[in-house]
Amino acid sequence: MLPQSLSEWSVDVVLTLLRTAMFESELFDYKEALPHPKDESGKDRLRRACCAFANSSGGFLVFGISDDKAKSPEDRLVGLESLLDFPEKFGNYPHTCTPAIAWNFLNPPLTLSNGRVLHIVHVPKSWNGPHAQGEPSSGWRFPKRTNKGDEDMSMEEIRSGFLGYYEKRLKLQLLRSELAALKEVAGQACVKDQTQIASHYSLDSFDTQVIESIIADTYSITASAPNLLKLLAQIRQAARVANNTIRIFFGKVQLPLSNMAVQVREHNEFMRPKCENIINLCEGAIKELDRLLGSV
Numbered sequence: 142m143l144p145q146s147l148s149e150w151s152v153d154v155v156l157t158l159l160r161t162a163m164f165e166s167e168l169f170d171y172k173e174a175l176p177h178p179k180d181e182s183g184k185d186r187l188r189r190a191c192c193a194f195a196n197s198s199g200g201f202l203v204f205g206i207s208d209d210k211a212k213s214p215e216d217r218l219v220g221l222e223s224l225l226d227f228p229e230k231f232g233n234y235p236h237t238c239t240p241a242i243a244w245n246f247l248n249p250p251l252t253l254s255n256g257r258v259l260h261i262v263h264v265p266k267s268w269n270g271p272h273a274q275g276e277p278s279s280g281w282r283f284p285k286r287t288n289k290g291d292e293d294m295s296m297e298e299i300r301s302g303f304l305g306y307y308e309k310r311l312k313l314q315l316l317r318s319e320l321a322a323l324k325e326v327a328g329q330a331c332v333k334d335q336t337q338i339a340s341h342y343s344l345d346s347f348d349t350q351v352i353e354s355i356i357a358d359t360y361s362i363t364a365s366a367p368n369l370l371k372l373l374a375q376i377r378q379a380a381r382v383a384n385n386t387i388r389i390f391f392g393k394v395q396l397p398l399s400n401m402a403v404q405v406r407e408h409n410e411f412m413r414p415k416c417e418n419i420i421n422l423c424e425g426a427i428k429e430l431d432r433l434l435g436s437v
Contacts, residue, residue, distance in 0.1 A: 220257025
């Protein structure tokens with residue numbers, strides 16, 4: 142069973158994969174070491190591997206494994222120097238892909254019996270792609286990861302990747318508009334004027350259907366913004382509570398009550414903190430959303 146997270150990797154797991162002669166797949170790739178500073182071809186291959194994982198289903202790079210398959214599994218565990226500042230040295234490669242690629246690594250690394258270490262890097266599936274290696278003067282390549290290794294994406298795959306990305310960005314822009322509209326509704330429902338608190342009330346309710354739909358459609362992007370998701374969940378819950386109160390109140394005000402002014406005042410006083418809470422939540426969500434939109 143291949144590890145699905147960084148915490149599942151161990152020296153024993155690596156040895157098991159080597160002993161069973163499991164070929165590098167669409168989910169992991171062995172690397173003996175980081176490229177030499179003068180090895181431009183090696184640098185391109187590592188960037189290509191980062192792009193391929195990000196453009197596909199994500200995967201792991203295992204550093205410190207000899208390429209010599211004639212060696213025993215134990216002898217293939219050559220490791221890297223334990224004093225190497227691996228995050229700094231490696232980080233330049235995904236950073237110089239276009240756009241830059243997110244990654245994480247096992248910390249601390251896996252220590253071998255000889256004192257050297259294995260570094261495990263996780264490159265997750267990206268929704269900020271498709272990612273490319275290259276530069277404008279020499280052209281761009283968009284790799285993907287398959288069971289055969291790194292291959293170039295087809296034109297249709299590249300086109301689909303860009304369309305999917307921009308469609309999600311447009312939906313996030315719509316989410317921002319919906320949050321602003323919900324904030325406005327909350328502001329109008331919050332009666333603060335003491336001369337009107339017993340006579341005026343809002344007829345609007347809080348509609349979150351579009352917000353809920355957008356959350357489902359863009360979760361692949363918003364999953365990287367837990368604070369935003371938390372605020373959106375709080376907004377939906379606050380809206381449900383407010384809507385329930387509004388429905389009960391509307392049922393009352395349609396009756397010929399002698400204490401109508403008292404009912405209106407109590408409703409407005411109850412709704413005021415609810416509306417202020419929704420306003421604050423919407424403002425916080427908009428800030429988190431702007432931060433997310435600025436990073437994707």
